[in-house]
Amino acid sequence: MTALNFVELKNKRLQDYQALAATGADEGALDALGSYLSLFSSKARPEEFLILEPHMRLNFFWRALAAEWSGFDRIPHLLFEDVLCRRRQCWRADHLGSNDAAAYNNLPQELNIFRGQSSGPIGLSWTTDFTVAEGFARGHRGIRLANPVVVAATAHKDDVALVQTERGENEIVLFSAKCARRPTTLNLTP
Incomplete structure:
Protein backbone atom coordinates (compact mmCIF):
# COMPACT_ATOMS: atom_id res chain seq x y z
CA MET A 1 0.00 0.00 0.00
CA THR A 2 1.40 3.40 -0.93
CA ALA A 3 1.57 6.23 1.57
CA LEU A 4 -1.16 8.10 -0.31
CA ASN A 5 -3.45 5.07 -0.26
CA PHE A 6 -2.85 4.68 3.49
CA VAL A 7 -3.71 8.33 4.13
CA GLU A 8 -6.86 8.00 2.02
CA LEU A 9 -7.88 4.81 3.86
CA LYS A 10 -7.15 6.39 7.24
CA ASN A 11 -9.19 9.49 6.37
CA LYS A 12 -12.07 7.38 5.03
CA ARG A 13 -12.23 5.21 8.16
CA LEU A 14 -11.99 8.26 10.39
CA GLN A 15 -14.85 9.93 8.50
CA ASP A 16 -16.92 6.74 8.76
CA TYR A 17 -16.38 6.65 12.52
CA GLN A 18 -17.16 10.35 12.96
CA ALA A 19 -20.35 10.11 10.89
CA LEU A 20 -21.66 7.15 12.90
CA ALA A 21 -20.62 8.69 16.22
CA ALA A 22 -22.45 11.91 15.31
CA THR A 23 -25.71 10.00 14.78
CA GLY A 24 -25.45 8.19 18.10
CA ALA A 25 -25.31 4.78 16.38
CA ASP A 26 -23.07 3.26 19.06
CA GLU A 27 -22.71 -0.27 17.64
CA GLY A 28 -21.74 1.02 14.21
CA ALA A 29 -19.49 3.67 15.72
CA LEU A 30 -17.72 1.05 17.87
CA ASP A 31 -17.06 -1.08 14.80
CA ALA A 32 -15.88 1.93 12.81
CA LEU A 33 -13.61 3.07 15.65
CA GLY A 34 -12.07 -0.40 15.84
CA SER A 35 -11.58 -0.42 12.08
CA TYR A 36 -9.87 2.98 12.22
CA LEU A 37 -7.60 2.08 15.17
CA SER A 38 -6.63 -1.22 13.51
CA LEU A 39 -4.65 0.82 10.98
CA PHE A 40 -2.17 1.71 13.73
CA SER A 41 0.32 -0.40 15.66
CA SER A 42 -0.64 -1.44 19.18
CA LYS A 43 1.91 1.10 20.42
CA ALA A 44 0.29 3.98 18.47
CA ARG A 45 -3.37 3.11 19.20
CA PRO A 46 -3.52 4.62 22.70
CA GLU A 47 -2.49 8.05 21.43
CA GLU A 48 -4.93 7.85 18.50
CA PHE A 49 -7.70 6.95 20.95
CA LEU A 50 -6.77 9.94 23.14
CA ILE A 51 -6.94 12.27 20.12
CA LEU A 52 -10.54 11.15 19.50
CA GLU A 53 -11.57 11.01 23.18
CA PRO A 54 -12.60 14.67 23.69
CA HIS A 55 -15.32 14.24 21.05
CA MET A 56 -16.77 11.02 22.50
CA ARG A 57 -20.10 11.12 24.30
CA LEU A 58 -19.81 10.12 27.96
CA ASN A 59 -21.44 6.69 27.74
CA PHE A 60 -19.86 5.88 24.37
CA PHE A 61 -16.39 6.61 25.76
CA TRP A 62 -16.59 3.77 28.31
CA ARG A 63 -17.87 1.25 25.78
CA ALA A 64 -15.18 2.28 23.30
CA LEU A 65 -12.40 2.12 25.87
CA ALA A 66 -13.54 -1.31 27.08
CA ALA A 67 -13.64 -2.56 23.48
CA GLU A 68 -10.21 -1.19 22.51
CA TRP A 69 -8.04 -1.37 25.67
CA SER A 70 -6.77 -4.91 25.09
CA GLY A 71 -5.25 -3.77 21.77
CA PHE A 72 -3.12 -1.06 23.42
CA ASP A 73 0.61 -1.32 24.24
CA ARG A 74 2.91 1.36 25.64
CA ILE A 75 -0.04 3.11 27.24
CA PRO A 76 0.58 6.70 28.39
CA HIS A 77 -0.79 5.98 31.86
CA LEU A 78 -0.75 9.54 33.19
CA LEU A 79 -2.75 10.82 30.21
CA PHE A 80 -5.27 8.01 30.53
CA GLU A 81 -5.49 8.55 34.29
CA ASP A 82 -6.55 12.15 33.71
CA VAL A 83 -9.23 11.03 31.25
CA LEU A 84 -10.51 8.18 33.43
CA CYS A 85 -10.79 10.41 36.49
CA ARG A 86 -12.51 13.15 34.49
CA ARG A 87 -15.06 10.68 33.08
CA ARG A 88 -15.51 8.61 36.23
CA GLN A 89 -18.88 10.11 37.18
CA CYS A 90 -20.64 8.41 34.26
CA TRP A 91 -18.96 5.00 34.63
CA ARG A 92 -21.22 1.92 34.90
CA ALA A 93 -20.30 -1.77 34.86
CA ASP A 94 -22.73 -2.43 32.01
CA HIS A 95 -20.49 -0.36 29.71
Whole structure:
Protein backbone atom coordinates (compact mmCIF):
# COMPACT_ATOMS: atom_id res chain seq x y z
CA MET A 1 0.00 0.00 0.00
CA THR A 2 1.40 3.40 -0.93
CA ALA A 3 1.57 6.23 1.57
CA LEU A 4 -1.16 8.10 -0.31
CA ASN A 5 -3.45 5.07 -0.26
CA PHE A 6 -2.85 4.68 3.49
CA VAL A 7 -3.71 8.33 4.13
CA GLU A 8 -6.86 8.00 2.02
CA LEU A 9 -7.88 4.81 3.86
CA LYS A 10 -7.15 6.39 7.24
CA ASN A 11 -9.19 9.49 6.37
CA LYS A 12 -12.07 7.38 5.03
CA ARG A 13 -12.23 5.21 8.16
CA LEU A 14 -11.99 8.26 10.39
CA GLN A 15 -14.85 9.93 8.50
CA ASP A 16 -16.92 6.74 8.76
CA TYR A 17 -16.38 6.65 12.52
CA GLN A 18 -17.16 10.35 12.96
CA ALA A 19 -20.35 10.11 10.89
CA LEU A 20 -21.66 7.15 12.90
CA ALA A 21 -20.62 8.69 16.22
CA ALA A 22 -22.45 11.91 15.31
CA THR A 23 -25.71 10.00 14.78
CA GLY A 24 -25.45 8.19 18.10
CA ALA A 25 -25.31 4.78 16.38
CA ASP A 26 -23.07 3.26 19.06
CA GLU A 27 -22.71 -0.27 17.64
CA GLY A 28 -21.74 1.02 14.21
CA ALA A 29 -19.49 3.67 15.72
CA LEU A 30 -17.72 1.05 17.87
CA ASP A 31 -17.06 -1.08 14.80
CA ALA A 32 -15.88 1.93 12.81
CA LEU A 33 -13.61 3.07 15.65
CA GLY A 34 -12.07 -0.40 15.84
CA SER A 35 -11.58 -0.42 12.08
CA TYR A 36 -9.87 2.98 12.22
CA LEU A 37 -7.60 2.08 15.17
CA SER A 38 -6.63 -1.22 13.51
CA LEU A 39 -4.65 0.82 10.98
CA PHE A 40 -2.17 1.71 13.73
CA SER A 41 0.32 -0.40 15.66
CA SER A 42 -0.64 -1.44 19.18
CA LYS A 43 1.91 1.10 20.42
CA ALA A 44 0.29 3.98 18.47
CA ARG A 45 -3.37 3.11 19.20
CA PRO A 46 -3.52 4.62 22.70
CA GLU A 47 -2.49 8.05 21.43
CA GLU A 48 -4.93 7.85 18.50
CA PHE A 49 -7.70 6.95 20.95
CA LEU A 50 -6.77 9.94 23.14
CA ILE A 51 -6.94 12.27 20.12
CA LEU A 52 -10.54 11.15 19.50
CA GLU A 53 -11.57 11.01 23.18
CA PRO A 54 -12.60 14.67 23.69
CA HIS A 55 -15.32 14.24 21.05
CA MET A 56 -16.77 11.02 22.50
CA ARG A 57 -20.10 11.12 24.30
CA LEU A 58 -19.81 10.12 27.96
CA ASN A 59 -21.44 6.69 27.74
CA PHE A 60 -19.86 5.88 24.37
CA PHE A 61 -16.39 6.61 25.76
CA TRP A 62 -16.59 3.77 28.31
CA ARG A 63 -17.87 1.25 25.78
CA ALA A 64 -15.18 2.28 23.30
CA LEU A 65 -12.40 2.12 25.87
CA ALA A 66 -13.54 -1.31 27.08
CA ALA A 67 -13.64 -2.56 23.48
CA GLU A 68 -10.21 -1.19 22.51
CA TRP A 69 -8.04 -1.37 25.67
CA SER A 70 -6.77 -4.91 25.09
CA GLY A 71 -5.25 -3.77 21.77
CA PHE A 72 -3.12 -1.06 23.42
CA ASP A 73 0.61 -1.32 24.24
CA ARG A 74 2.91 1.36 25.64
CA ILE A 75 -0.04 3.11 27.24
CA PRO A 76 0.58 6.70 28.39
CA HIS A 77 -0.79 5.98 31.86
CA LEU A 78 -0.75 9.54 33.19
CA LEU A 79 -2.75 10.82 30.21
CA PHE A 80 -5.27 8.01 30.53
CA GLU A 81 -5.49 8.55 34.29
CA ASP A 82 -6.55 12.15 33.71
CA VAL A 83 -9.23 11.03 31.25
CA LEU A 84 -10.51 8.18 33.43
CA CYS A 85 -10.79 10.41 36.49
CA ARG A 86 -12.51 13.15 34.49
CA ARG A 87 -15.06 10.68 33.08
CA ARG A 88 -15.51 8.61 36.23
CA GLN A 89 -18.88 10.11 37.18
CA CYS A 90 -20.64 8.41 34.26
CA TRP A 91 -18.96 5.00 34.63
CA ARG A 92 -21.22 1.92 34.90
CA ALA A 93 -20.30 -1.77 34.86
CA ASP A 94 -22.73 -2.43 32.01
CA HIS A 95 -20.49 -0.36 29.71
CA LEU A 96 -17.90 -3.13 29.93
CA GLY A 97 -19.57 -5.79 27.82
CA SER A 98 -21.32 -8.85 29.22
CA ASN A 99 -18.31 -11.06 30.13
CA ASP A 100 -16.29 -8.19 31.59
CA ALA A 101 -19.31 -6.78 33.47
CA ALA A 102 -19.97 -10.23 34.97
CA ALA A 103 -16.31 -10.48 36.00
CA TYR A 104 -16.52 -7.00 37.56
CA ASN A 105 -19.70 -7.89 39.45
CA ASN A 106 -17.97 -11.00 40.85
CA LEU A 107 -14.95 -9.09 42.19
CA PRO A 108 -14.60 -8.93 45.98
CA GLN A 109 -14.83 -5.49 47.58
CA GLU A 110 -11.09 -5.57 48.27
CA LEU A 111 -8.81 -7.40 45.85
CA ASN A 112 -5.15 -8.33 45.60
CA ILE A 113 -3.60 -7.04 42.40
CA PHE A 114 -0.22 -7.43 40.71
CA ARG A 115 1.60 -5.48 38.03
CA GLY A 116 4.59 -6.62 36.00
CA GLN A 117 6.71 -3.74 34.77
CA SER A 118 10.14 -2.17 34.71
CA SER A 119 11.15 -0.47 37.94
CA GLY A 120 9.70 3.03 38.23
CA PRO A 121 6.26 4.64 38.57
CA ILE A 122 3.31 2.27 38.55
CA GLY A 123 0.60 2.35 35.91
CA LEU A 124 -3.11 1.63 35.60
CA SER A 125 -3.12 -1.95 34.26
CA TRP A 126 -2.96 -4.74 36.82
CA THR A 127 -3.91 -8.40 37.08
CA THR A 128 -5.31 -10.57 39.82
CA ASP A 129 -2.85 -13.32 38.80
CA PHE A 130 0.76 -13.11 40.04
CA THR A 131 2.00 -15.41 37.24
CA VAL A 132 0.55 -13.09 34.58
CA ALA A 133 2.25 -10.09 36.22
CA GLU A 134 5.55 -11.96 36.31
CA GLY A 135 5.20 -12.70 32.59
CA PHE A 136 4.64 -9.00 31.82
CA ALA A 137 7.67 -8.08 33.95
CA ARG A 138 9.84 -10.45 31.95
CA GLY A 139 8.47 -9.14 28.64
CA HIS A 140 5.56 -9.74 26.29
CA ARG A 141 4.73 -9.20 22.61
CA GLY A 142 8.40 -8.54 21.90
CA ILE A 143 8.71 -5.84 24.57
CA ARG A 144 11.61 -6.66 26.94
CA LEU A 145 12.08 -4.81 30.22
CA ALA A 146 15.52 -3.90 31.57
CA ASN A 147 14.70 -3.90 35.29
CA PRO A 148 11.76 -6.31 35.74
CA VAL A 149 9.68 -6.08 38.91
CA VAL A 150 6.30 -7.28 40.12
CA VAL A 151 4.36 -4.80 42.22
CA ALA A 152 1.77 -6.25 44.61
CA ALA A 153 -0.99 -4.07 46.05
CA THR A 154 -4.62 -4.05 47.06
CA ALA A 155 -7.48 -2.09 45.51
CA HIS A 156 -11.13 -1.46 46.23
CA LYS A 157 -13.65 -2.69 43.68
CA ASP A 158 -14.98 0.88 43.31
CA ASP A 159 -11.55 1.94 42.04
CA VAL A 160 -11.66 -0.50 39.09
CA ALA A 161 -12.43 1.20 35.77
CA LEU A 162 -12.14 -1.83 33.48
CA VAL A 163 -12.02 -5.58 33.72
CA GLN A 164 -10.62 -7.34 30.65
CA THR A 165 -11.25 -11.08 30.35
CA GLU A 166 -10.70 -11.48 26.59
CA ARG A 167 -7.03 -12.59 26.72
CA GLY A 168 -7.19 -14.63 29.91
CA GLU A 169 -4.91 -12.18 31.76
CA ASN A 170 -7.42 -11.30 34.52
CA GLU A 171 -6.68 -7.65 33.77
CA ILE A 172 -7.88 -4.92 36.09
CA VAL A 173 -7.53 -1.27 35.05
CA LEU A 174 -7.67 1.27 37.86
CA PHE A 175 -9.04 4.79 37.55
CA SER A 176 -5.77 6.06 39.01
CA ALA A 177 -2.44 4.53 39.95
CA LYS A 178 -3.04 6.07 43.39
CA CYS A 179 -5.87 3.55 43.85
CA ALA A 180 -3.23 0.81 44.28
CA ARG A 181 -2.97 0.61 48.05
CA ARG A 182 0.08 -0.55 50.01
CA PRO A 183 2.23 -1.34 46.97
CA THR A 184 5.27 -3.54 47.54
CA THR A 185 7.86 -4.37 44.90
CA LEU A 186 9.53 -7.69 44.17
CA ASN A 187 12.65 -7.38 41.99
CA LEU A 188 13.10 -10.12 39.39
CA THR A 189 16.36 -11.14 37.80
CA PRO A 190 16.40 -10.22 34.09
